[in-house]
Amino acid sequence: xxxxxxxxxxxxxxxxxxxxxxxxxxxxxxxxxxxxxxxxxxxxxxxxxxxxxxxxxxxxxxxxxxxxxxxxxxxxxxxxxxxxxxxxxxxxxxxxxxxxxxxxxxxxxxxxxxxxxxxxxxxxxxxxxxxxxxxxxxxxxxxxxxxxxxxxxxxxxxxxxxxxxxxxxxxxxxxxxxxxxxxxxxxxxxxxxxxxxxxxxxxxxxxxxxxxxxxxxxxxxxxxxxxxxxxxxxxxxxxxxxxxxxxxxxxxxxxxxxxxxxxxxxxxxxxxxxxxxxxxxxxxxxxxxxxxxxx
Amino acid sequence: xxxxxxxxxxxxxxxxxxxxxxxxxxxxxxxxxxxxxxxxxxxxxxxxxxxxxxxxxxxxxxxxxxxxxxxxxxxxxxxxxxxxxxxxxxxxxxxxxxxxxxxxxxxxxxxxxxxxxxxxxxxxxxxx
Numbered sequence: 411x412x413x414x415x416x417x418x419x420x421x422x423x424x425x426x427x428x429x430x431x432x433x434x435x436x437x438x439x440x441x442x443x444x445x446x447x448x449x450x451x452x453x454x455x456x457x458x459x460x461x462x463x464x465x466x467x468x469x470x471x472x473x474x475x476x477x478x479x480x481x482x483x484x485x486x487x488x489x490x491x492x493x494x495x496x497x498x499x500x501x502x503x504x505x506x507x508x509x510x511x512x513x514x515x516x517x518x519x520x521x522x523x524x525x526x527x528x529x530x531x532x533x534x535x536x537x538x539x540x541x542x543x544x545x546x547x548x549x550x551x552x553x554x555x556x557x558x559x560x561x562x563x564x565x566x567x568x569x570x571x572x573x574x575x576x577x578x579x580x581x582x583x584x585x586x587x588x589x590x591x592x593x594x595x596x597x598x599x600x601x602x603x604x605x606x607x608x609x610x611x612x613x614x615x616x617x618x619x620x621x622x623x624x625x626x627x628x629x630x631x632x633x634x635x636x637x638x639x640x641x642x643x644x645x646x647x648x649x650x651x652x653x654x655x656x657x658x659x660x661x662x663x664x665x666x667x668x669x670x671x672x673x674x675x676x677x678x679x680x681x682x683x684x685x686x687x688x689x690x691x692x693x694x695x696x697x698x699x700x701x702x703x704x705x
Numbered sequence: 706x707x708x709x710x711x712x713x714x715x716x717x718x719x720x721x722x723x724x725x726x727x728x729x730x731x732x733x734x735x736x737x738x739x740x741x742x743x744x745x746x747x748x749x750x751x752x753x754x755x756x757x758x759x760x761x762x763x764x765x766x767x768x769x770x771x772x773x774x775x776x777x778x779x780x781x782x783x784x785x786x787x788x789x790x791x792x793x794x795x796x797x798x799x800x801x802x803x804x805x806x807x808x809x810x811x812x813x814x815x816x817x818x819x820x821x822x823x824x825x826x827x828x829x830x831x832x833x
Contacts, residue, residue, distance in 0.1 A: 451718040458714045458784050462775050525794055632749050
């Protein structure tokens with residue numbers, strides 16, 4: 411009998427878990443819809459801005475071959491100091507979402523270490539912070555709360571600070587790592603080289619070949635404003651993208667968990683019925699044999 | 706009449722995408738007009754009003770707070786931070802004008818630029 415009770419208790423607890431995971435899935439799918447809409451709307455803007463800045467970078471490289479004097483565009487072939495900004499979620503229970511990002515950051519860390527490059531980590535999101543703290547790896551920035559609710563102003567403030575350290579020469583390169591949203595079932599790790607703006611990997615596909623005129627015509631006013639906007643918006647967009655990916659990852663993980671719980675309840679039910687049958691049979695045998703002996 | 710492609714993009718998505726005859730932009734160094742086959746140009750945009758002359762000759766005005774423009778021979782792309790279109794149905798117009806004024810006021814750069822932009826918005830409002 412004790413076994414029966416045990417199984418019944420287990421079924422109850424699995425059913426409870428199933429309810430929780432199902433609720434979390436529903437919440438995530440609702441949130442995903444909202445975030446996806448937000449991402450969709452800002453994607454065009456981010457893409458156009460990137461397109462523009464890359465084209466400028468390209469033209470600058472072509473116009474003067476001996477090197478570019480603008481600090482944001484200069485080419486640093488062997489960076490000695492690299493800042494890695496990475497975005498993880500504040501919460502877990504979203505499958506491999508956070509660990510994928512952490513894995514990539516770790517890989518970058520060891521890659522740079524092999525090349526004898528000094529790396530500073532700037533973490534956004536509690537899960538990443540927890541991981542690196544637990545492993546005693548120093549973080550130069552820890553931001554909690556931004557990845558769960560992307561706010562343009564806060565994102566801009568943060569990245570401006572990072573960019574300032576680049577301008578000051580404290581760092582030679584800024585890399586942005588986040589797990590991005592591809593569609594409802596796929597997430598993809600994205601690694602952006604934020605600064606210096608990199609044009610070397612681009613193919614020259616511009617339609618127009620004429621000289622690029624810039625207004626106001628002292629180069630720096632426009633470029634500085636544009637680059638500032640570019641990094642701010644890229645940061646903000648990465649946060650939104652990461653949030654959308656987090657929700658889709660959580661939705662998937664919770665969907666799988668709900669399905670697993672369902673399976674488990676099914677198995678436990680079979681087990682329970684078998685045990686019950688067994689108990690009844692034993693009881694019957696006892697009664698019958700008792701009657702037999704009284705004859 | 707030749708036409709060129711015009712795109713206006715804001716953080717909230719694309720608000721204009723189509724063929725136009727001419728577009729007037731509030732550049733940082735002063736207002737300038739762009740016709741098809743304009744030389745390649747990148748410029749900062751100030752608070753002001755973008756006036757678009759569409760293929761059928763009708764005019765559309767869009768109030769913006771700030772942004773950038775990339776002009777190419779066949780295509781002009783405006784990347785702006787905030788924008789309100791001042792056109793459309795009679796009922797929406799009043800609200801759009803109010804929105805436009807609020808948007809312009811929110812950009813606290815230079816008062817004269819905003820004042821001129823606001824007066825322009827009002828003028829456009831009357832002409833509809």
